[in-house]
Structure formats: C-alpha cells, structure tokens
Amino acid sequence: MKDKPTLEDLFQSKKLDLPDENFWHGFEDRVKGKTMAALSQKRKISKVRNVGLYSFAPVLVLLFLGSHFISSELGNSPSVETASSAVSLEVLEGNELLQSIQGDLSVETEGAIQLARLDSFESFANSKMVMAGGKASFSYSELQSSGIQSTGKQFTF
Amino acid sequence: MDNSFGDSISSNVASNSLADDVSDVLSLVQRAKNGELPAFDSLILRYRQRLYAVIYNMTMNAEDAADLTQETFVKAFRSLAKFREKSSFYTWLYRIGVNLTLTHLKRRKIRKFFSFDQASEDGGMSKDLEAVSSTSATSVKKALNNELHEKLNEALSKLSDKHRTIVVLFEIDGLGHKEIAKIMKCTEGTVRSRLFYAKQQLQSYLSEYVN
Numbered sequence: 359m360k361d362k363p364t365l366e367d368l369f370q371s372k373k374l375d376l377p378d379e380n381f382w383h384g385f386e387d388r389v390k391g392k393t394m395a396a397l398s399q400k401r402k403i404s405k406v407r408n409v410g411l412y413s414f415a416p417v418l419v420l421l422f423l424g425s426h427f428i429s430s431e432l433g434n435s436p437s438v439e440t441a442s443s444a445v446s447l448e449v450l451e452g453n454e455l456l457q458s459i460q461g462d463l464s465v466e467t468e469g470a471i472q473l474a475r476l477d478s479f480e481s482f483a484n485s486k487m488v489m490a491g492g493k494a495s496f497s498y499s500e501l502q503s504s505g506i507q508s509t510g511k512q513f514t515f
Numbered sequence: 516m517d518n519s520f521g522d523s524i525s526s527n528v529a530s531n532s533l534a535d536d537v538s539d540v541l542s543l544v545q546r547a548k549n550g551e552l553p554a555f556d557s558l559i560l561r562y563r564q565r566l567y568a569v570i571y572n573m574t575m576n577a578e579d580a581a582d583l584t585q586e587t588f589v590k591a592f593r594s595l596a597k598f599r600e601k602s603s604f605y606t607w608l609y610r611i612g613v614n615l616t617l618t619h620l621k622r623r624k625i626r627k628f629f630s631f632d633q634a635s636e637d638g639g640m641s642k643d644l645e646a647v648s649s650t651s652a653t654s655v656k657k658a659l660n661n662e663l664h665e666k667l668n669e670a671l672s673k674l675s676d677k678h679r680t681i682v683v684l685f686e687i688d689g690l691g692h693k694e695i696a697k698i699m700k701c702t703e704g705t706v707r708s709r710l711f712y713a714k715q716q717l718q719s720y721l722s723e724y725v726n
Contacts, residue, residue, distance in 0.1 A: 364725055366686070368667045368721075388585055389585050392586075392588075393589055
C-alpha cells in the first residue's frame, strides 16, 4: 500500500492542472474583446437612454398639459350646464310664479316646492312657502310688486 | 507510484494567500473603476489562473471553464461600480465566478436530463481532460498517472455542486474556511461539515487508488 498516493497528493497534483502560456494569450484577447464590447454596449445603452429621455421629455410635457386641459374641460362643462340649467330653472320658476300671481291661481305645485294659496297680490307678500311633504319650510323676506305689468321681482330664499 | 509525489510538487505550488498586497489591489480596483483598462488587465493577470483552476475543477470541462472565467471577468468589469470594498476584491470576484459556474452546472444538468445522448456527455468529459493534459507544460504533471487523475475527476464529479465547490476552494485553491464561507454565503460550520462529508465520499470512491 506504500506506493499509493494519498487524497492530499492528488489534490496537490490538481493544482498543476493548468493550461500553458499560449492559452492565456488567447484568453486575454477574448476577455479584452468582450470587455470592450460590454463597454461600448454600456455607452450605447446610456446614449439611447439619454436621447430617449431628451426626446420624450417634451412629449411627456405636452401629454401632461393635454391631459390637464382635457380634465379641466370635463370638470368645467357640467358646472356650466348646471349653472345654465339653474338659471333657466330660476327664470322658469320666476315666470311661473309671475303667471300664478297674474292668473290668480289657487295652488301651484312646482317640483318640491308647494306654494301657499294666493288670494291676492298682497296676500302673497310675506307669506310662507312650504316644501312638499311638509318636512322643511322657508320664507322670503320681501317681495316688491308694483302691478301686473311689473316683472321686476326678487326672491330671497 | 512513489509516496513522496505530493512533497515533490508542493514546493512548486505558489502561496495561496489571495489577501496579498491589499492596498495594491485596491488601487488597481479604484483605477479600473475610473475606466482605466490597463488597471483591470492587471487584475485579470493576477487572478485569471487561479480562478480558471477553480472553475475548471468545478465543471471538469476546459472549454466551459475558459468561457466562464472570461464571463466572470467581464461581469466583474461591468459591475465594478457596485463593488463597495466591504469585502476583499478576490472574495467578490470568486463569488461572481462560483455563482456563474453553479448556474451553468444547473443548466447543464437540466440539459443532460432532457438529452437522450448520455454517452456523448461522458465521452466529452474525457476529451476535455485530454485537452487540458495536452496544454499543460509542467514536467511533474506529465509524470502523473493519467488514470489516477481521471479517477479523481470522476470522484469529484460524483459530489454535489456545492460539496465539490468547497473541496476545490479548500484543497485545490487553498482558501480558508472563513473565506469560503464568505464566497458561498454560508457559515463556517457549514463549510467544515460539507468539507468533511465530501472528503469522506471521495475517500470511499477512490479507496482502490489512494491510501
């Protein structure tokens, strides 16, 4: 058994299991080539990134402004509609009130507002308006009317 | 075979302390970080042989070892900015190399599993060993019994990838338990127990050939 090497001897021999100098010349060249390729690739990527960033920046700004404009347009249009409908409703209500005053109608019901019975112009003044269902009521402070032809009236709710 | 074989070659093997000239290495790393390619060339020159040996003994394939060693250096160069100098450069470099090799071995196993041509794989390994033997110029190595060498490689290839890596780093590259633990990202205890188990396995595989 004396001529048998030990496991450690075999490991020592493995340390010499290396290629010669010619192998390293080729190796070095290949690593250099790959390193240079990696370097140029890195530069290309950063270049593309920079170009992309600079070209996309104005586009992004325009997109942002556009979206901001559209959202503001969408946000404003319903309020305008509401305002105009409110105005028309107000006008309509005012006209109907006037008609009801002029026509001496007994009871007028408009939406949720139930007007009190009108006996005369004077009785309408300082009277009370009651919400339909009787859950809430409100009154106006003053009504100025100077005849049937007069249309200048102001209601304060 | 003479029992003094190990003694005769051990004197030819250079010191394995990778921690030599730490300040020198750090200045090379700093210069390489600043884009000085000659500084990185110096780092390649310093570590290429030992890194190749580790990878070759992990893969048992000369071509794969050459490719993986190159890949390790290229990857190290590309991620040099990420090297924070918390660990030593060689630990960082070895970690890249070992991780790349372990990934490669996993892929090779998967390929082998799905390959019907198992015989060609075995044939390929002995061809690679022949290639390495032919490129080596050391006279001592020529005297080595090729059969024994091949048996050791076969025994090493029977070990798991992690056990083989630890044996290679400790027995062939000469790193300490602590350094291996850093490279393998495990505890020193794990390194010791894996090494003990692996050497027991190798001893049993090679019981006919070694004392």
